[in-house]
Amino acid sequence: MPFIRHAIPTLLIAAALLLAWQGYCRLAEVSPLVLPAPSDVLAALWMDRARLALHLLATVKVTLVGFTLSMVFAFVTSVVLHFTPWLRRGAMPLLVASQTIPIVALAPLMVLWFGFGLLPKVLLVILVTFFPMLLSLLSGYGRLPAAYRDQLISMGAGPLTVFRRATLPVARPLFLAGLRISATYAVVATIFAEYAGARQGLGIYILSAKNNFRADLVLAAVAVSAALTLLLLGLLQLADRLTGRRFRGGDDVAG
Amino acid sequence: MLRVEGLTIRSEDRLLVSDVSFALEEGRITCLIGPSGCGKSSVVKWLSGVLPDGLVAEGATHLDDERLSLPTPAVAYQPQQDSLFPWLTIAENAALGLEVRGMSRSEARAWVLPLLEAFGLGGQAARFPRELSGGMRQRAAFLRTIVQPGRFLLLDEPFSALDAVTRLGMQTWLCERLRETPRGVLMVTHDLYEATQLADRVLVMAARPGRIVADIPITPPRAARTEANLAEIRTVLRSLLMEEMT
Numbered sequence: 073m074p075f076i077r078h079a080i081p082t083l084l085i086a087a088a089l090l091l092a093w094q095g096y097c098r099l100a101e102v103s104p105l106v107l108p109a110p111s112d113v114l115a116a117l118w119m120d121r122a123r124l125a126l127h128l129l130a131t132v133k134v135t136l137v138g139f140t141l142s143m144v145f146a147f148v149t150s151v152v153l154h155f156t157p158w159l160r161r162g163a164m165p166l167l168v169a170s171q172t173i174p175i176v177a178l179a180p181l182m183v184l185w186f187g188f189g190l191l192p193k194v195l196l197v198i199l200v201t202f203f204p205m206l207l208s209l210l211s212g213y214g215r216l217p218a219a220y221r222d223q224l225i226s227m228g229a230g231p232l233t234v235f236r237r238a239t240l241p242v243a244r245p246l247f248l249a250g251l252r253i254s255a256t257y258a259v260v261a262t263i264f265a266e267y268a269g270a271r272q273g274l275g276i277y278i279l280s281a282k283n284n285f286r287a288d289l290v291l292a293a294v295a296v297s298a299a300l301t302l303l304l305l306g307l308l309q310l311a312d313r314l315t316g317r318r319f320r321g322g323d324d325v326a327g
Numbered sequence: 328m329l330r331v332e333g334l335t336i337r338s339e340d341r342l343l344v345s346d347v348s349f350a351l352e353e354g355r356i357t358c359l360i361g362p363s364g365c366g367k368s369s370v371v372k373w374l375s376g377v378l379p380d381g382l383v384a385e386g387a388t389h390l391d392d393e394r395l396s397l398p399t400p401a402v403a404y405q406p407q408q409d410s411l412f413p414w415l416t417i418a419e420n421a422a423l424g425l426e427v428r429g430m431s432r433s434e435a436r437a438w439v440l441p442l443l444e445a446f447g448l449g450g451q452a453a454r455f456p457r458e459l460s461g462g463m464r465q466r467a468a469f470l471r472t473i474v475q476p477g478r479f480l481l482l483d484e485p486f487s488a489l490d491a492v493t494r495l496g497m498q499t500w501l502c503e504r505l506r507e508t509p510r511g512v513l514m515v516t517h518d519l520y521e522a523t524q525l526a527d528r529v530l531v532m533a534a535r536p537g538r539i540v541a542d543i544p545i546t547p548p549r550a551a552r553t554e555a556n557l558a559e560i561r562t563v564l565r566s567l568l569m570e571e572m573t
Protein backbone atom coordinates (compact mmCIF):
# COMPACT_ATOMS: atom_id res chain seq x y z
CA MET A 73 0.00 0.00 0.00
CA PRO A 74 2.16 2.88 -1.25
CA PHE A 75 -0.63 5.33 -0.32
CA ILE A 76 -0.27 4.59 3.37
CA ARG A 77 3.51 4.86 3.17
CA HIS A 78 3.14 8.29 1.52
CA ALA A 79 0.69 9.39 4.19
CA ILE A 80 2.83 8.47 7.20
CA PRO A 81 4.87 11.73 7.41
CA THR A 82 1.69 13.81 7.05
CA LEU A 83 -0.08 11.83 9.74
CA LEU A 84 2.90 12.16 12.07
CA ILE A 85 3.05 15.94 11.63
CA ALA A 86 -0.69 16.28 12.19
CA ALA A 87 -0.50 14.14 15.32
CA ALA A 88 2.41 16.22 16.64
CA LEU A 89 0.47 19.46 16.08
CA LEU A 90 -2.63 18.09 17.81
CA LEU A 91 -0.48 16.85 20.67
CA ALA A 92 1.16 20.25 21.06
CA TRP A 93 -2.28 21.89 21.11
CA GLN A 94 -3.49 19.40 23.69
CA GLY A 95 -0.36 19.88 25.81
CA TYR A 96 -0.58 23.66 25.67
CA CYS A 97 -4.22 23.68 26.83
CA ARG A 98 -3.48 21.35 29.72
CA LEU A 99 -0.19 22.89 30.90
CA ALA A 100 -1.14 26.56 30.50
CA GLU A 101 -4.59 25.83 31.92
CA VAL A 102 -6.35 27.77 29.18
CA SER A 103 -10.07 28.09 29.82
CA PRO A 104 -11.93 25.59 27.58
CA LEU A 105 -14.41 28.41 26.92
CA VAL A 106 -11.67 30.22 24.97
CA LEU A 107 -9.63 27.41 23.49
CA PRO A 108 -10.88 23.88 24.05
CA ALA A 109 -8.30 21.11 23.77
CA PRO A 110 -8.67 18.60 20.91
CA SER A 111 -9.93 16.06 23.41
CA ASP A 112 -12.68 18.49 24.50
CA VAL A 113 -13.66 19.07 20.88
CA LEU A 114 -13.80 15.35 20.28
CA ALA A 115 -15.91 14.83 23.37
CA ALA A 116 -18.30 17.62 22.35
CA LEU A 117 -18.55 16.16 18.86
CA TRP A 118 -19.49 12.79 20.28
CA MET A 119 -21.99 14.20 22.78
CA ASP A 120 -23.79 16.25 20.17
CA ARG A 121 -23.43 13.74 17.33
CA ALA A 122 -27.14 13.30 16.57
CA ARG A 123 -27.80 17.02 16.10
CA LEU A 124 -24.52 17.49 14.23
CA ALA A 125 -25.37 14.68 11.82
CA LEU A 126 -28.72 16.28 11.05
CA HIS A 127 -27.10 19.59 10.21
CA LEU A 128 -24.33 17.88 8.27
CA LEU A 129 -26.91 16.14 6.12
CA ALA A 130 -28.50 19.48 5.18
CA THR A 131 -25.07 20.86 4.22
CA VAL A 132 -24.18 17.78 2.17
CA LYS A 133 -27.43 18.10 0.25
CA VAL A 134 -26.86 21.75 -0.69
CA THR A 135 -23.21 21.16 -1.57
CA LEU A 136 -23.88 18.16 -3.79
CA VAL A 137 -26.88 19.64 -5.59
CA GLY A 138 -25.09 22.95 -6.15
CA PHE A 139 -21.85 21.33 -7.23
CA THR A 140 -23.54 18.97 -9.69
CA LEU A 141 -25.74 21.67 -11.24
CA SER A 142 -22.77 23.98 -11.49
CA MET A 143 -20.78 21.31 -13.29
CA VAL A 144 -23.57 20.78 -15.82
CA PHE A 145 -24.02 24.52 -16.42
CA ALA A 146 -20.29 25.10 -16.72
CA PHE A 147 -19.91 22.30 -19.25
CA VAL A 148 -22.83 23.43 -21.40
CA THR A 149 -21.63 27.05 -21.28
CA SER A 150 -18.09 26.03 -22.16
CA VAL A 151 -19.28 24.13 -25.23
CA VAL A 152 -21.42 27.06 -26.38
CA LEU A 153 -18.58 29.53 -25.89
CA HIS A 154 -16.08 27.20 -27.55
CA PHE A 155 -18.12 26.99 -30.72
CA THR A 156 -19.12 30.67 -30.77
CA PRO A 157 -15.85 32.62 -30.77
CA TRP A 158 -17.50 36.06 -30.93
CA LEU A 159 -19.64 35.23 -27.90
CA ARG A 160 -16.55 33.99 -26.06
CA ARG A 161 -14.62 37.14 -26.87
CA GLY A 162 -17.55 39.24 -25.72
CA ALA A 163 -18.37 37.31 -22.56
CA MET A 164 -14.93 36.51 -21.17
CA PRO A 165 -14.07 40.03 -19.93
CA LEU A 166 -17.46 40.24 -18.22
CA LEU A 167 -16.99 36.83 -16.61
CA VAL A 168 -13.53 37.78 -15.40
CA ALA A 169 -14.83 41.11 -14.09
CA SER A 170 -17.63 39.29 -12.26
CA GLN A 171 -14.95 37.57 -10.22
CA THR A 172 -14.05 40.85 -8.54
CA ILE A 173 -17.39 40.61 -6.73
CA PRO A 174 -16.93 38.80 -3.41
CA ILE A 175 -19.71 36.39 -4.24
CA VAL A 176 -20.16 34.99 -0.75
CA ALA A 177 -21.05 38.53 0.29
CA LEU A 178 -24.17 38.11 -1.85
CA ALA A 179 -25.46 35.47 0.57
CA PRO A 180 -27.70 37.88 2.54
CA LEU A 181 -29.19 39.10 -0.73
CA MET A 182 -29.99 35.52 -1.75
CA VAL A 183 -31.85 35.03 1.53
CA LEU A 184 -33.69 38.31 0.99
CA TRP A 185 -34.78 37.27 -2.51
CA PHE A 186 -35.35 33.56 -2.14
CA GLY A 187 -35.95 32.89 1.54
CA PHE A 188 -34.61 30.13 3.72
CA GLY A 189 -35.09 27.09 1.47
CA LEU A 190 -32.74 25.11 -0.75
CA LEU A 191 -32.79 27.54 -3.68
CA PRO A 192 -30.76 30.51 -2.33
CA LYS A 193 -28.02 28.25 -1.01
CA VAL A 194 -27.75 26.18 -4.16
CA LEU A 195 -27.64 29.40 -6.17
CA LEU A 196 -24.78 30.70 -4.09
CA VAL A 197 -22.82 27.47 -4.52
CA ILE A 198 -23.37 27.68 -8.27
CA LEU A 199 -22.30 31.32 -8.39
CA VAL A 200 -19.13 30.57 -6.49
CA THR A 201 -18.07 27.36 -8.29
CA PHE A 202 -19.29 28.03 -11.85
CA PHE A 203 -16.48 30.32 -12.92
CA PRO A 204 -13.48 28.23 -11.84
CA MET A 205 -15.05 25.24 -13.59
CA LEU A 206 -15.81 27.20 -16.77
CA LEU A 207 -12.35 28.71 -16.84
CA SER A 208 -10.64 25.35 -16.34
CA LEU A 209 -12.70 23.89 -19.20
CA LEU A 210 -11.98 26.75 -21.60
CA SER A 211 -8.28 26.83 -20.86
CA GLY A 212 -8.25 23.05 -21.22
CA TYR A 213 -9.83 23.38 -24.68
CA GLY A 214 -7.14 25.92 -25.54
CA ARG A 215 -4.44 23.36 -24.90
CA LEU A 216 -5.26 21.24 -27.92
CA PRO A 217 -2.00 20.74 -29.85
CA ALA A 218 -2.36 21.84 -33.47
CA ALA A 219 -0.92 18.51 -34.61
CA TYR A 220 -3.81 16.59 -32.99
CA ARG A 221 -6.38 18.82 -34.65
CA ASP A 222 -4.58 18.67 -38.00
CA GLN A 223 -4.39 14.90 -37.80
CA LEU A 224 -8.16 14.61 -37.35
CA ILE A 225 -9.09 17.24 -39.93
CA SER A 226 -6.87 15.60 -42.54
CA MET A 227 -8.82 12.41 -41.83
CA GLY A 228 -11.99 14.26 -42.77
CA ALA A 229 -13.21 15.08 -39.25
CA GLY A 230 -15.59 18.00 -38.67
CA PRO A 231 -15.45 20.40 -35.70
CA LEU A 232 -17.65 18.19 -33.51
CA THR A 233 -15.49 15.13 -34.09
CA VAL A 234 -12.35 17.13 -33.32
CA PHE A 235 -14.00 18.35 -30.12
CA ARG A 236 -15.10 14.91 -29.00
CA ARG A 237 -12.03 12.94 -30.04
CA ALA A 238 -9.24 15.37 -29.12
CA THR A 239 -10.31 18.62 -27.43
CA LEU A 240 -12.22 16.99 -24.56
CA PRO A 241 -9.58 14.39 -23.69
CA VAL A 242 -6.89 17.07 -23.75
CA ALA A 243 -8.96 19.29 -21.44
CA ARG A 244 -9.63 16.53 -18.93
CA PRO A 245 -6.75 17.03 -16.46
CA LEU A 246 -7.32 20.78 -16.22
CA PHE A 247 -11.04 20.27 -15.76
CA LEU A 248 -10.39 17.84 -12.91
CA ALA A 249 -8.09 20.37 -11.29
CA GLY A 250 -10.88 22.94 -11.63
CA LEU A 251 -13.33 20.52 -10.03
CA ARG A 252 -11.01 20.00 -7.07
CA ILE A 253 -10.77 23.74 -6.45
CA SER A 254 -14.51 24.11 -6.85
CA ALA A 255 -15.22 21.29 -4.40
CA THR A 256 -13.47 23.26 -1.67
CA TYR A 257 -15.31 26.44 -2.65
CA ALA A 258 -18.63 24.57 -2.69
CA VAL A 259 -18.40 23.57 0.98
CA VAL A 260 -17.32 27.06 2.04
CA ALA A 261 -20.12 28.67 0.01
CA THR A 262 -22.73 26.35 1.51
CA ILE A 263 -21.68 27.12 5.06
CA PHE A 264 -21.65 30.82 4.28
CA ALA A 265 -25.13 30.64 2.77
CA GLU A 266 -26.40 28.83 5.86
CA TYR A 267 -24.73 31.40 8.03
CA ALA A 268 -26.74 34.08 6.25
CA GLY A 269 -29.99 32.34 6.99
CA ALA A 270 -31.10 28.75 7.25
CA ARG A 271 -33.08 26.36 9.36
CA GLN A 272 -30.50 23.60 9.14
CA GLY A 273 -26.89 23.16 8.18
CA LEU A 274 -23.40 23.38 9.61
CA GLY A 275 -23.41 27.15 9.09
CA ILE A 276 -26.40 27.72 11.31
CA TYR A 277 -25.06 25.17 13.79
CA ILE A 278 -21.82 27.15 14.09
CA LEU A 279 -23.75 30.37 14.48
CA SER A 280 -25.87 29.10 17.33
CA ALA A 281 -22.88 27.42 19.03
CA LYS A 282 -21.08 30.73 18.89
CA ASN A 283 -24.04 32.54 20.38
CA ASN A 284 -23.99 30.06 23.26
CA PHE A 285 -20.23 30.57 23.76
CA ARG A 286 -19.57 26.91 22.89
CA ALA A 287 -16.15 27.11 21.22
CA ASP A 288 -15.91 23.32 21.44
CA LEU A 289 -19.05 22.86 19.33
CA VAL A 290 -17.87 25.49 16.82
CA LEU A 291 -14.61 23.60 16.41
CA ALA A 292 -16.47 20.29 16.20
CA ALA A 293 -18.55 21.65 13.30
CA VAL A 294 -15.41 23.04 11.64
CA ALA A 295 -13.79 19.61 11.87
CA VAL A 296 -16.88 18.01 10.37
CA SER A 297 -16.96 20.45 7.45
CA ALA A 298 -13.26 19.86 6.79
CA ALA A 299 -14.00 16.15 6.72
CA LEU A 300 -16.82 16.83 4.25
CA THR A 301 -14.44 18.66 1.91
CA LEU A 302 -11.93 15.81 2.17
CA LEU A 303 -14.67 13.35 1.36
CA LEU A 304 -15.65 15.31 -1.75
CA LEU A 305 -12.05 15.48 -2.88
CA GLY A 306 -11.72 11.76 -2.24
CA LEU A 307 -14.80 11.06 -4.36
CA LEU A 308 -13.38 13.12 -7.21
CA GLN A 309 -10.10 11.25 -6.92
CA LEU A 310 -11.96 7.96 -7.01
CA ALA A 311 -13.97 8.97 -10.08
CA ASP A 312 -10.71 9.98 -11.76
CA ARG A 313 -9.08 6.65 -10.93
CA LEU A 314 -12.05 4.60 -12.08
CA THR A 315 -12.51 6.33 -15.42
CA GLY A 316 -9.04 7.47 -16.26
CA ARG A 317 -6.44 4.76 -16.58
CA ARG A 318 -5.80 5.89 -20.12
CA PHE A 319 -5.28 9.50 -19.08
CA ARG A 320 -2.65 8.89 -16.46
CA GLY A 321 0.94 9.68 -17.28
CA GLY A 322 4.20 7.72 -17.16
CA ASP A 323 5.11 6.05 -13.90
CA ASP A 324 1.51 5.59 -12.80
CA VAL A 325 0.89 3.04 -15.50
CA ALA A 326 2.82 0.12 -14.08
CA GLY A 327 0.88 0.07 -10.80
CA MET B 328 -1.09 10.89 -60.45
CA LEU B 329 -1.54 13.79 -58.05
CA ARG B 330 -0.47 17.15 -59.40
CA VAL B 331 0.04 20.36 -57.46
CA GLU B 332 0.21 23.49 -59.56
CA GLY B 333 1.23 27.04 -58.79
CA LEU B 334 1.07 26.77 -55.01
CA THR B 335 1.75 30.10 -53.37
CA ILE B 336 1.47 30.62 -49.62
CA ARG B 337 1.49 33.99 -47.90
CA SER B 338 1.49 35.03 -44.29
CA GLU B 339 0.23 38.44 -43.29
CA ASP B 340 3.57 40.09 -43.92
CA ARG B 341 5.51 37.90 -46.30
CA LEU B 342 5.62 35.41 -49.12
CA LEU B 343 6.41 31.98 -47.63
CA VAL B 344 6.10 29.70 -50.65
CA SER B 345 6.20 30.83 -54.23
CA ASP B 346 4.75 29.05 -57.27
CA VAL B 347 5.50 25.46 -56.27
CA SER B 348 4.45 22.74 -58.70
CA PHE B 349 5.11 19.01 -58.59
CA ALA B 350 3.52 15.67 -59.26
CA LEU B 351 3.30 12.51 -57.16
CA GLU B 352 3.11 9.16 -58.89
CA GLU B 353 1.57 6.07 -57.39
CA GLY B 354 4.11 3.53 -56.21
CA ARG B 355 6.82 6.18 -56.13
CA ILE B 356 8.55 7.93 -53.26
CA THR B 357 9.23 11.63 -53.70
CA CYS B 358 11.41 13.31 -51.12
CA LEU B 359 11.12 17.01 -50.39
CA ILE B 360 14.35 18.36 -49.02
CA GLY B 361 15.36 21.87 -48.04
CA PRO B 362 16.71 24.04 -45.25
CA SER B 363 14.78 24.51 -42.05
CA GLY B 364 12.01 27.05 -42.35
CA CYS B 365 11.85 27.02 -46.15
CA GLY B 366 8.20 25.98 -46.13
CA LYS B 367 8.24 22.19 -46.51
CA SER B 368 5.72 21.61 -43.75
CA SER B 369 3.54 24.41 -45.05
CA VAL B 370 3.31 22.74 -48.47
CA VAL B 371 2.42 19.39 -46.92
CA LYS B 372 -0.12 20.95 -44.54
CA TRP B 373 -1.80 22.76 -47.38
CA LEU B 374 -2.09 19.55 -49.38
CA SER B 375 -3.58 17.88 -46.28
CA GLY B 376 -6.14 20.64 -45.88
CA VAL B 377 -4.75 21.93 -42.57
CA LEU B 378 -2.94 25.13 -43.44
CA PRO B 379 -2.63 27.13 -40.18
CA ASP B 380 -4.86 30.15 -39.56
CA GLY B 381 -3.13 33.29 -40.69
CA LEU B 382 -1.69 31.75 -43.84
CA VAL B 383 -3.37 32.16 -47.21
CA ALA B 384 -2.72 29.89 -50.16
CA GLU B 385 -3.58 29.75 -53.81
CA GLY B 386 -2.92 26.85 -56.09
CA ALA B 387 -4.65 23.85 -57.57
CA THR B 388 -4.56 20.09 -57.01
CA HIS B 389 -5.58 17.58 -59.64
CA LEU B 390 -6.01 13.87 -59.18
CA ASP B 391 -5.88 12.17 -62.59
CA ASP B 392 -6.95 15.45 -64.21
CA GLU B 393 -9.86 15.92 -61.85
CA ARG B 394 -9.72 19.00 -59.68
CA LEU B 395 -9.64 18.21 -55.95
CA SER B 396 -10.88 20.24 -53.04
CA LEU B 397 -8.92 19.90 -49.80
CA PRO B 398 -8.85 18.08 -47.44
CA THR B 399 -9.32 15.07 -49.66
CA PRO B 400 -9.66 11.39 -48.76
CA ALA B 401 -7.13 10.74 -51.53
CA VAL B 402 -4.28 11.74 -49.22
CA ALA B 403 -3.35 10.61 -45.72
CA TYR B 404 -1.20 12.93 -43.64
CA GLN B 405 1.33 12.26 -40.92
CA PRO B 406 2.30 15.48 -39.10
CA GLN B 407 5.86 16.38 -38.19
CA GLN B 408 5.29 16.08 -34.45
CA ASP B 409 4.58 12.71 -32.89
CA SER B 410 0.83 12.98 -32.98
CA LEU B 411 -0.28 9.67 -31.52
CA PHE B 412 -3.00 10.48 -29.00
CA PRO B 413 -1.58 9.61 -25.56
CA TRP B 414 -4.98 8.58 -24.19
CA LEU B 415 -5.58 6.00 -26.91
CA THR B 416 -3.97 2.57 -27.03
CA ILE B 417 -1.80 1.61 -29.97
CA ALA B 418 -4.68 -0.28 -31.60
CA GLU B 419 -7.09 2.63 -31.02
CA ASN B 420 -4.58 5.08 -32.43
CA ALA B 421 -4.03 2.94 -35.49
CA ALA B 422 -7.78 2.64 -36.03
CA LEU B 423 -8.48 6.36 -35.58
CA GLY B 424 -8.49 7.29 -39.25
CA LEU B 425 -10.86 4.47 -40.12
CA GLU B 426 -13.25 5.43 -37.34
CA VAL B 427 -13.24 9.09 -38.32
CA ARG B 428 -14.07 8.03 -41.88
CA GLY B 429 -17.15 6.25 -40.59
CA MET B 430 -16.14 2.70 -39.74
CA SER B 431 -17.55 1.37 -36.46
CA ARG B 432 -15.17 0.99 -33.55
CA SER B 433 -15.17 -2.81 -33.64
CA GLU B 434 -14.82 -2.96 -37.42
CA ALA B 435 -11.87 -0.56 -37.38
CA ARG B 436 -10.25 -2.53 -34.60
CA ALA B 437 -10.69 -5.81 -36.45
CA TRP B 438 -9.11 -4.14 -39.48
CA VAL B 439 -5.91 -2.99 -37.76
CA LEU B 440 -5.28 -5.82 -35.27
CA PRO B 441 -3.92 -8.32 -37.82
CA LEU B 442 -1.56 -5.62 -39.17
CA LEU B 443 0.23 -4.92 -35.88
CA GLU B 444 2.53 -7.91 -36.22
CA ALA B 445 3.98 -6.79 -39.55
CA PHE B 446 4.53 -3.33 -38.09
CA GLY B 447 6.67 -4.70 -35.29
CA LEU B 448 3.90 -4.00 -32.82
CA GLY B 449 2.82 -7.55 -32.03
CA GLY B 450 1.50 -7.77 -28.46
CA GLN B 451 1.37 -3.98 -28.11
CA ALA B 452 -2.29 -3.47 -29.09
CA ALA B 453 -3.44 -2.54 -25.58
CA ARG B 454 -0.43 -0.46 -24.59
CA PHE B 455 -0.25 3.31 -24.60
CA PRO B 456 2.18 5.34 -26.73
CA ARG B 457 4.18 6.46 -23.67
CA GLU B 458 5.00 2.82 -22.96
CA LEU B 459 6.67 2.33 -26.36
CA SER B 460 10.06 3.23 -27.76
CA GLY B 461 10.42 6.09 -30.25
CA GLY B 462 10.81 3.66 -33.15
CA MET B 463 7.66 1.75 -32.19
CA ARG B 464 5.71 4.99 -31.90
CA GLN B 465 6.81 5.99 -35.39
CA ARG B 466 5.71 2.62 -36.72
CA ALA B 467 2.34 3.02 -35.02
CA ALA B 468 1.97 6.51 -36.50
CA PHE B 469 2.82 5.11 -39.88
CA LEU B 470 0.33 2.27 -39.48
CA ARG B 471 -2.35 4.83 -38.66
CA THR B 472 -1.46 6.72 -41.83
CA ILE B 473 -1.23 3.77 -44.19
CA VAL B 474 -4.50 2.05 -43.17
CA GLN B 475 -6.37 5.09 -44.40
CA PRO B 476 -7.78 4.66 -47.87
CA GLY B 477 -5.76 7.51 -49.41
CA ARG B 478 -3.72 6.60 -52.50
CA PHE B 479 -1.10 9.16 -51.47
CA LEU B 480 0.79 9.53 -48.21
CA LEU B 481 2.27 12.78 -46.96
CA LEU B 482 4.92 12.11 -44.34
CA ASP B 483 6.44 15.14 -42.65
CA GLU B 484 9.89 14.17 -41.34
CA PRO B 485 8.73 10.77 -40.10
CA PHE B 486 12.17 9.73 -38.80
CA SER B 487 13.75 12.96 -37.63
CA ALA B 488 13.18 12.21 -33.94
CA LEU B 489 14.93 8.83 -34.11
CA ASP B 490 18.54 7.94 -33.39
CA ALA B 491 20.75 7.06 -36.37
CA VAL B 492 20.58 3.27 -35.95
CA THR B 493 16.82 3.09 -35.48
CA ARG B 494 16.41 5.42 -38.41
CA LEU B 495 18.34 3.14 -40.77
CA GLY B 496 16.18 0.21 -39.74
CA MET B 497 13.01 2.22 -40.19
CA GLN B 498 13.98 3.33 -43.69
CA THR B 499 14.39 -0.25 -44.91
CA TRP B 500 11.22 -1.19 -43.11
CA LEU B 501 9.25 1.66 -44.71
CA CYS B 502 10.27 0.48 -48.19
CA GLU B 503 9.09 -3.03 -47.40
CA ARG B 504 5.69 -1.82 -46.20
CA LEU B 505 5.33 0.29 -49.32
CA ARG B 506 6.16 -2.70 -51.50
CA GLU B 507 3.26 -4.58 -49.91
CA THR B 508 0.86 -1.65 -50.22
CA PRO B 509 2.05 0.64 -52.99
CA ARG B 510 1.18 4.30 -52.53
CA GLY B 511 2.43 7.56 -53.86
CA VAL B 512 4.54 9.05 -51.11
CA LEU B 513 5.68 12.59 -50.46
CA MET B 514 8.22 12.52 -47.68
CA VAL B 515 9.73 15.63 -46.15
CA THR B 516 13.25 15.25 -44.82
CA HIS B 517 16.30 17.27 -43.81
CA ASP B 518 18.59 14.41 -44.46
CA LEU B 519 20.07 14.04 -47.92
CA TYR B 520 21.33 10.51 -47.15
CA GLU B 521 17.80 9.50 -46.29
CA ALA B 522 16.46 11.21 -49.38
CA THR B 523 18.89 9.53 -51.78
CA GLN B 524 18.41 6.15 -50.11
CA LEU B 525 14.62 6.12 -50.29
CA ALA B 526 13.44 8.38 -53.05
CA ASP B 527 12.65 7.82 -56.67
CA ARG B 528 12.80 11.58 -57.03
CA VAL B 529 14.15 14.39 -54.88
CA LEU B 530 12.64 17.85 -54.91
CA VAL B 531 15.01 20.48 -53.57
CA MET B 532 13.48 23.55 -52.01
CA ALA B 533 15.15 26.90 -51.46
CA ALA B 534 14.12 29.39 -48.81
CA ARG B 535 12.85 32.98 -48.76
CA PRO B 536 10.58 32.49 -50.53
CA GLY B 537 10.19 28.71 -50.52
CA ARG B 538 10.41 27.42 -54.09
CA ILE B 539 11.54 24.29 -55.87
CA VAL B 540 14.99 24.75 -57.38
CA ALA B 541 15.69 21.23 -58.58
CA ASP B 542 13.81 18.04 -59.38
CA ILE B 543 16.30 15.18 -59.48
CA PRO B 544 15.43 11.57 -60.35
CA ILE B 545 17.38 8.89 -58.48
CA THR B 546 17.77 6.15 -61.07
CA PRO B 547 19.62 3.19 -59.49
CA PRO B 548 17.14 0.59 -58.18
CA ARG B 549 16.81 0.83 -54.43
CA ALA B 550 18.47 -2.51 -53.70
CA ALA B 551 21.48 -1.59 -55.83
CA ARG B 552 22.15 1.78 -54.23
CA THR B 553 25.60 2.12 -52.74
CA GLU B 554 27.78 4.90 -51.41
CA ALA B 555 29.61 4.78 -54.73
CA ASN B 556 26.74 5.15 -57.17
CA LEU B 557 24.97 7.74 -55.02
CA ALA B 558 28.08 9.83 -54.43
CA GLU B 559 27.59 11.99 -57.48
CA ILE B 560 23.95 12.77 -56.75
CA ARG B 561 24.78 13.53 -53.14
CA THR B 562 27.46 15.96 -54.22
CA VAL B 563 24.98 17.72 -56.49
CA LEU B 564 22.34 17.85 -53.72
CA ARG B 565 24.83 19.02 -51.15
CA SER B 566 26.02 21.86 -53.35
CA LEU B 567 22.39 22.85 -54.03
CA LEU B 568 21.66 22.94 -50.32
CA MET B 569 24.90 24.72 -49.49
CA GLU B 570 24.15 27.37 -52.09
CA GLU B 571 20.99 27.90 -50.12
CA MET B 572 22.88 28.54 -46.94
CA THR B 573 25.01 31.37 -48.28
Ligand SMILES: Nc1ncnc2c1ncn2[C@@H]1O[C@H](COP(=O)(O)OP(=O)(O)OP(=O)(O)O)[C@@H](O)[C@H]1O
Pocket residue numbers: 338339343361362363364365366367368369370379380381382407517
Ligand atom coordinates in the same frame (compact mmCIF):
# COMPACT_ATOMS: atom_id res chain seq x y z
N1 LIG C 1 0.88 30.25 -38.84
C1 LIG C 1 1.93 30.90 -39.36
N2 LIG C 1 1.92 32.25 -39.48
C2 LIG C 1 2.97 32.90 -40.01
N3 LIG C 1 4.09 32.31 -40.44
C3 LIG C 1 4.17 30.98 -40.35
C4 LIG C 1 3.10 30.20 -39.82
N4 LIG C 1 3.47 28.92 -39.84
C5 LIG C 1 4.70 28.87 -40.35
N5 LIG C 1 5.13 30.12 -40.68
C6 LIG C 1 6.43 30.46 -41.30
O1 LIG C 1 6.54 29.76 -42.50
C7 LIG C 1 7.88 29.40 -42.75
C8 LIG C 1 7.92 27.97 -43.19
O2 LIG C 1 7.57 27.12 -42.13
P1 LIG C 1 7.52 25.54 -42.31
O3 LIG C 1 7.14 24.94 -41.02
O4 LIG C 1 6.69 25.22 -43.50
O5 LIG C 1 9.05 25.24 -42.62
P2 LIG C 1 9.78 23.83 -42.77
O6 LIG C 1 10.50 23.88 -44.06
O7 LIG C 1 8.84 22.70 -42.56
O8 LIG C 1 10.83 23.90 -41.58
P3 LIG C 1 11.41 22.68 -40.70
O9 LIG C 1 12.39 21.97 -41.57
O10 LIG C 1 12.09 23.38 -39.58
O11 LIG C 1 10.28 21.82 -40.26
C9 LIG C 1 8.64 29.67 -41.47
O12 LIG C 1 9.49 30.77 -41.71
C10 LIG C 1 7.60 30.02 -40.46
O13 LIG C 1 8.07 31.05 -39.63
Ligand SMILES: [Mg+2]
Pocket residue numbers: 367368369407483
Ligand atom coordinates in the same frame (compact mmCIF):
# COMPACT_ATOMS: atom_id res chain seq x y z
MG1 LIG D 1 8.64 21.23 -41.11
